[in-house]
Amino acid sequence: MCGLLGEFVYGKACLTAFETFDALLALSKQRGPDSNAIMGGSYYQLGFNRLAVLDLSAKGNQPQYSPSQRYCVVFNGELYNYKRLASEHGLHNLSSHCDTEVLVHLLDVLGIEATMRSLDGMFAIAIVDTVNRTLYLSRDFAGIKPLFYGFGKQGVVAASQFDQIFKHGFFKSDLRLRPSVVKGYFGLGYMQAPDTIYENIFQVRPGELLSVSATGDVTSTLLTQFEGVGTTTIPEAAEVSEFDRVLSNVVSEQLVSDVPLAAFLSGGIDSPLVCALAKKHKPDLNTFTVAVASEQHDESEAANDYAAFLGTEHTTAPMDASVMLGHLDAHFQSLTEPFGDYSSLPTYMITKLAKGEHTVMLSGDGGDELFFGYPRMQDVIRKRGWFSIPFMIRKPLVRLGIKLKLWHSWSPYLYRSLDAFVMSKHCHISLKRLEALMPNTPFAEALERLYKVPNGMSDGALLHWLRYNEFYGHMQRVLVKVDRMSMANSLEVRVPFLAKDSIAYAWGLVPEQRHGRFNLKGLLKTVLSLHYPKRLIQTEKKGFSVPMYDWLHDVLKPDVMRVVFEHAFYGAAVLDVAAFRQYVRDFFDGKHKEFWGVWHVYAWQKWAISSGLV
Structure with missing residues (x-):
């Protein structure tokens, strides 16, 4: 629901011209086709494309200022508890029945952090505190709604869409890829918050409240994070x-x-x-x-x-x-x-x-x-014991057991650690092939932390950690x-x-x-x-999928060959293009069956081409 764009500059830096800012805002027009507006002051401007869902009148349009005029707000999403919050805090002087108005009133009543903690819903919110001259960015606790931001020399840009950041004048002439995040993309198929593939451009993490001062000082508070082990045992x-x-x-x-x-x-x-x-x-x-x-x-x-x-x-x-x-x-x-x-x-x-x-x-x-709900969780628990055996001893044991038909899984043979085994469950290019494609390139630190299995856990605690992961x-x-x-x-x-x-x-x-x-x-x-x-009631899990292996070998093959082999390959400065092309060629030659990985390469090229990057 909706698309937002914000710009917040430091010191005496100049804001982007209105026409240019409006053109960037229009990139998210499909997110909110019902109305659009831009508001701001000498050091900030906030733009909004609205998809009208609650109170379809102009009273629900954004940006909105709080009643005190202290806070200027753009908010993408829905607050499901807004009626309860209005009642709890005595907000009786409302002129609409939309959640945005409740939000801006709450900011005056509770302040920013307490308001963010009280919200239940899906949301990405940008707030300018005009008294303290501070920008706040916050995202819902589950990560349902997107919120990207970038730090330039002049200031900060925040937006619902990645392209609204990397096409902004603060960044577009100096886009530098981060190989560690690019590697994560090719393995997992997406950019894991807080990182993006570009330096100085990030994602607000689920449950995070970020503040940026007029001098560029940044403070991050994780308001909500779900972790730990359950304790409820009821009939x-x-x-x-x-x-x-x-x-x-x-x-x-x-x-x-x-x-x-x-x-x-x-x-x-x-x-x-x-x-x-x-x-x-x-x-x-x-x-x-x-x-x-x-x-x-x-x-x-x-x-x-x-x-x-x-x-x-x-x-x-x-x-x-x-x-x-x-x-x-x-x-x-x-x-x-x-x-x-x-x-x-x-x-x-x-x-x-x-x-x-x-x-x-x-x-x-x-x-x-x-x-x-994922069978892979049970598989990790069933095989975890193997990873307590040193790798050089484990490998011949696994090979011997398979030869004697005592077991069938090669997983303890293929992965050095339980961390790598868990990551392999989500990686669609095998870790071995990914290392060959991008040798000597580590994953981003945040991704490494996400897949770092804590030591000494019981099976029950490990299951809960797998859910966290x-x-x-x-x-x-x-x-x-x-x-x-x-x-x-x-x-x-x-x-x-x-x-x-x-x-x-x-x-x-x-x-x-x-x-x-x-x-x-x-x-x-x-x-x-x-x-x-x-x-x-169905017990077999199929997932939401299509026969991609067959499609790649048939109707999609001409386009894959065109964008991968005939078009300039994006990221050539940090990627071994020949190796990636050989990986795709090997798939069509029957040397591996990683159709997911081939799709990742294809999707990378399609995004770069449609974005005008190559």
Whole structure:
């Protein structure tokens, strides 16, 4: 929902000319097509493109000043608890029913840090304190909404989109790649906060409050971080009933909208649960799913069964190679940063279809991360013991065991440490090949820390740490995908599982162990059975995907060959272009099957070309 742009200069530095600033703001027009405005003073200017969702009148437009005129604010997102906050703090003199007005009033009442701590929602906020001449940037605790910023000699630029920073006059003539972050992109397919591929350009971390003074002094406060081990062990029946109540209340709050609202519905567990609860509060709920022309990837039949049981008006978006090709370039032009998750293609398609009649959608994202939904978590716990054996002893043991057919996994043979094994679960170019492509290049420090497994943990504590890693790692890539593709179609996506109450409840749980194995996602499966007959509930996890291996070998191959081999390769100053091209050539020659990695290379080039960088 919406796109913001802010500029804050030091000392006597000059602001960017209005026309130039307005052109940069227009880069995020698709994020907020309903109105746009720019406000500011001698040392700052804030611009906003609005997607109107609450109070469609001009009273909801931004930027807005607080009643005291001390704070100038631009705010992208939704505050689900704004009505409660207005009541708790006696905000009775409101002229609208939009959350932005509540936010600016709260700043006068509570101040900045206390206000940020009180918010429940998805948000990226830029605030200029005109009394203390300070810029504040803050982002929601789950990282749902994006917020980029860059430090130039003249001052700071903040924006919803990466391209609004690197195309700004403070930076565009001096873009220097950071090899360590570029390496992370090629492995994981996205830029992990707080870093970006460029020096001096960053991302606000989930739950962070950043302040920049008039002299350029920076202070960072992490207001919210979810970590630690759960302690809640309550009887299953009570546990199921309580979480059903918590999520139902969350969904009810997220149904508040002055524009048409619907929901995504897959054949899995998370979105069917969200839809079942939403249907109880909104009887006329519409639902949407994608039908993929591949039995291995298609969940549309199961989604149709869920929709039929709920009685929703259900729409299915067909997704085959010809449909994909028709929207391929528009999809890539919507990616204003390097991003390599190819499930962005069906996400683009379904959000485009949903936008035909709706402006807000509910999704089931976050359920896997919060409720231990990934089988790879169990795999790490099952094999962790191998990594206590020195690598040079472990390698021949693994080889001998496989030869004698005592076990089948090569993982303890391939990875020196448990850290590397965990990272390999998220890396789509094998770590060995990635090292060959970018030798002597470490990963960025923040990424190394994210994948550093603490020593001496029990299996239960390790499982909780793996959830922390998924939440602040892989889930961030999922949220980038959903935000960028939905905003490309001027569609807001709300994520009930990532409300504060839902996260807090999930984080306190101790997963049940059965026969030495954890019952991953057991709570959600049980809660789902309260709303659907068991015959409908799917246990096989397919994910939101398409047959990319086949498409790369068929309909996509000509374009891959064109952008990788015939076009200038972006980043040649820090990358071994010949090695990357050989990696792609080896895939087509059948020497490896890392189609994800090939997509990362392809997506890198498509982004660079559409951004005018090569």
